[in-house]
Amino acid sequence: MSDKPSILIVGAGAIGSFYGAILKKAGCKVSTVLRSEYDAVKANGIRISSPLGDLSYRPDHVYRDGDRPEETPDYLILCVKVLPGVDRAALVRPWMGANTRLVLIENGLDIERELADAYPDSPIISCLAFIAASRTEPGVVEHKAYGKLVMGRYPEGIDENCRELSQLFTDGGINIDLTEQVVGERWRKCLWNTPFNPLSVIANGADTRTILDTEGGEQLIRNMIREVMTVAEAEGYPMDDSVIEQNIEGTRKMPPYKNSMALDYLNGRPIERDAVLGNVVAIAERHGIPVPHLNTVLVTLRMRANLENRD
Amino acid sequence: MSDKPSILIVGAGAIGSFYGAILKKAGCKVSTVLRSEYDAVKANGIRISSPLGDLSYRPDHVYRDGDRPEETPDYLILCVKVLPGVDRAALVRPWMGANTRLVLIENGLDIERELADAYPDSPIISCLAFIAASRTEPGVVEHKAYGKLVMGRYPEGIDENCRELSQLFTDGGINIDLTEQVVGERWRKCLWNTPFNPLSVIANGADTRTILDTEGGEQLIRNMIREVMTVAEAEGYPMDDSVIEQNIEGTRKMPPYKNSMALDYLNGRPIERDAVLGNVVAIAERHGIPVPHLNTVLVTLRMRANLENRD
Structure with missing residues (x-):
């Protein structure tokens, strides 16, 4: 042994x-x-x-x-x-x-x-x-x-x-x-995952390039990252504004990338919607922080799940 | 003759x-x-x-x-x-x-x-x-x-x-x-169409009942109607707050209804995205009015169109 x-x-x-x-x-x-x-x-x-x-x-x-x-x-x-x-x-x-x-x-x-x-x-x-x-x-x-x-x-x-x-x-x-501070690291990872993963699902599998190059897409990502940051700060994990552009520039340097949540969705597998997005919105609500962009994406994903009788 | x-x-x-x-x-x-x-x-x-x-x-x-x-x-x-x-x-x-x-x-x-x-x-x-x-x-x-x-x-x-x-x-x-005031009447009709039609497309053909009964759905509709109202008011067509609940209650009284934009989308036909939603967001931008819920839906629809190479 x-x-x-x-x-x-x-x-x-x-x-x-x-x-x-x-x-x-x-x-x-x-x-x-x-x-x-x-x-x-x-x-x-x-x-x-x-x-x-x-x-x-x-x-x-x-x-x-x-x-x-x-x-x-x-x-x-x-x-x-x-x-x-x-x-x-x-x-x-x-x-x-x-x-x-x-x-x-x-x-x-x-x-x-x-x-x-x-x-x-x-x-x-x-x-x-x-x-x-x-x-x-x-x-x-x-x-x-x-x-x-x-x-x-x-x-x-x-x-x-x-x-x-x-x-x-x-x-x-x-x-x-x-x-x-592993929870802070989770928030840091969510700065990317929370906007990109669900958006890719909503857009039926759009890759990172399509998301950023769509008219208004980069700004939408920026707005969503900022909402995540605001909630993270309320939870005790403040981040510097520069991380917004870092996430966008870093993504632009990668080859176009279809994330795993999009692949799960396209293959009919369940997606980690609440772990990546729903929990962020729930925490925002506890703090009374408005997150209209995140919330719109969350609710439309829920509508789709209800329509497809899957969650 | x-x-x-x-x-x-x-x-x-x-x-x-x-x-x-x-x-x-x-x-x-x-x-x-x-x-x-x-x-x-x-x-x-x-x-x-x-x-x-x-x-x-x-x-x-x-x-x-x-x-x-x-x-x-x-x-x-x-x-x-x-x-x-x-x-x-x-x-x-x-x-x-x-x-x-x-x-x-x-x-x-x-x-x-x-x-x-x-x-x-x-x-x-x-x-x-x-x-x-x-x-x-x-x-x-x-x-x-x-x-x-x-x-x-x-x-x-x-x-x-x-x-x-x-x-x-x-x-x-x-x-x-x-x-x-036919333009005012167009705004009045958009109070319904601008939220419901694009949301139904995003949710892959969800009917009115699914949209309203999804957790957070009714509130999302309310937020989108309010954004349309704010833009309409800036254009000179103020409306009473009561129209929000009128639209929601009126919709709840109808049988579940899949709107024509959703049917167009599901049948592979082009959708009147800009006439119903994009123009509202463009007018909001000219007035400097934030419409985050409408904008999120618009940009995600554009992402999807880019992915599918259709507009």
Whole structure:
């Protein structure tokens, strides 16, 4: 037996599979809990092509959602999408031991709270992934680029768990930025995601170039970023005005890019609307801050979901 | 020969065909200029079923777009959609005589200006149609309900031409409201159309019930109506706050309704985006009035059009 901590990945899509591979490479015992991919992974393991080399691995245990664990993990890494119909606290319950640390590698804002409320005694490590990866077929992942994690204890600080886990990821070959203010980092990431992702969905899959080059598009993005900034500031995370132009210029320098929320929408998969946009608007309302641009996009997305009977 | 005035309908879709039928019934000579429907109408005339009875008729002349007129009409009634790619002033030019009065039965705001500029000596009669009618196949129209026209001289007043034409429509069996302020009436109609029509497109064809019952939907409609009202007031057409709830309550009393702009969009036809929404935002900008909700919807519609390479 290794003296390295044991890892359980809940929701091993592209993100979960990739970070599991990194920890496997670092010498950890890595198991997965799967639903639709169970048969494929049970038979063939997880196949990952990557600029870092072949990261394919066989999880130590391949559990099916509903199984009981043979042992509870030291770190439970939750990588499912944050959707209104998914009770993440219930999803992890069977796998949580007395000493299990909960790790979130998920998008959006204010997504830790329901888990912190459900597991007040478990330390929560909150992570933001900066990665381009996609699942091409069951159990098969293509890692295209990047991979950095921004990591911190929720709601703030850096503890020994963060340090241990970040060292393991570093040993596995990826970069980690430890942060004392992970919630602030979530706001910072939302400056981009909250305008661009939902707009791309509303525009039926417009890429970044189309969004910025449409008459009035760049200004709309600017207005939406400013609304996010105003809410972030009210929450205690002020940012300098210069980040607006930085986000726009940075986006203009990238090749035209269709974000994952747009791809989810176009492929009929649910989108993380509330994690990325709805929660920002809800927090704005608590502060009495008007966010008319964000709100218009949110409500039109809700109308569409109601029309399509999906959420 | 009748001593009744001669009529030419340019753009004989559902609306043009119906109002042509009414004037035919009133004893006028009614001709049409057609494009895609030419062969069907030349062969079979225009077939119209209606609660008013069978309104089918053969136009006195069936012209094809590009023909030369045998005589210029007393009234040229323009019923084409108001679209960025359609030069309406050029479209009517071959048919305009020295004494031809120009009649617009078209939706939207600030749609008279380009014709008034092109034909400064021709009186313009501006009309708003309140009607449910649709073209079911080439040359065939189903008139379902209503039919009232609100009519006035552009930019304001009621002249002898308005009186003559309104009498003919009345003789043909429909109701006419003559108004001294037809532009104000356009603003009044836009209170409904400017929020509901584009939102329905953005939401991929949501009906009025879906729009109002979505969480935040009714408030979004309220905010958009208020923005239109603020611009209307700056243009000299103040309205009482009570019209907001009147529009919402009136809509709730109707059966769920999918508006014509949504149907156009869903059927791949161009939408009157600028006539109904873009012009309102442009006028707001001239006055320096912020209209963030309207602007967000406008820009997202433009993004979609850019993505689809259509406008």
